[in-house]
Amino acid sequence: xxxxxxxxxxxxxxxxxxxxxxxxxxxxxxxxxxxxxxxxxxxxxxxxxxxxxxxxxxxxxxxxxxxxxxxxxxxxxxxxxxxxxxxxxxxxxxxxxxxxxxxxxxxxxxxxxxxxxxxxxxxxxxxxxxxxxxxxxxxxxxxxxxxxxxxxxxxxxxxxxxxxxxxxxxxxxxxxxxxxxxxxxxxxxxxxxxxxxxxxxxxxxxxxxxxxxxxxxxxxxxxxxxxxxxxxxxxxxxxxxxxxxxxxxxxxxxxxxxxxxx
Numbered sequence: 001x002x003x004x005x006x007x008x009x010x011x012x013x014x015x016x017x018x019x020x021x022x023x024x025x026x027x028x029x030x031x032x033x034x035x036x037x038x039x040x041x042x043x044x045x046x047x048x049x050x051x052x053x054x055x056x057x058x059x060x061x062x063x064x065x066x067x068x069x070x071x072x073x074x075x076x077x078x079x080x081x082x083x084x085x086x087x088x089x090x091x092x093x094x095x096x097x098x099x100x101x102x103x104x105x106x107x108x109x110x111x112x113x114x115x116x117x118x119x120x121x122x123x124x125x126x127x128x129x130x131x132x133x134x135x136x137x138x139x140x141x142x143x144x145x146x147x148x149x150x151x152x153x154x155x156x157x158x159x160x161x162x163x164x165x166x167x168x169x170x171x172x173x174x175x176x177x178x179x180x181x182x183x184x185x186x187x188x189x190x191x192x193x194x195x196x197x198x199x200x201x202x203x204x205x206x207x208x209x210x211x212x213x214x215x216x217x218x219x220x221x222x223x224x225x226x227x228x229x230x231x232x233x234x235x236x237x238x239x240x241x242x243x244x245x246x247x248x249x250x251x252x253x254x255x256x257x258x259x260x261x262x
Contacts, residue, residue, distance in 0.1 A: 007043035008172045017044045020161045021136045026114040029140040031165030034211020037140045045093045053087040054095045057102040063109045091134035099139040114159035181219030191215045
């Protein structure tokens, strides 16, 4: 039997997910980029022994992309399920990542699946798919990107049980970095220390701060033999900003923290 995807629980979120799944409740996960939302869903799908269908939402994602469409081939027209319809038929966990990036009219198709009806009407075929008990709808987004144009309508939000996630505590983050990269505790501790310092900065106009994902990327470069400073520059600093002055300021934080060790 294959091992579960590694996930370090922070505040009872695994229990909440499992209870929501057992009671056939959809789940909304809120949290910053790179805090572990996707890994959490992967872990829970494996833990509950359910197939996982993941959709990375974007500006051009339409309802037809989710539900399905007719395709023409070999002189005939055939219906092709989209990922949402496929997940319903499989009794899978369907995860829509960064759902607010999708077109506004797209999220409306989720409503009958996310309330007590638990159905997916397919208007093109006249079919009405009833979700089996094992099916679960999970969506996520980053509240830091919310604005008037990109936010969930109350009519959508109030259909979901909500779970807020954030970056892990230093000890949990240390365990994650060590497990995901294989670097030493000292090296992982330096990366976590750097993340803490970068997250405390307020004078630099960064869209995002150092995420756990970026620490893991840096750790993997270190594990392959790159010096800490080079790894941090490539995987963290240059990933956070394109501004030369800001990048230089962040690099100075690295040097101030680690000096010759970097």
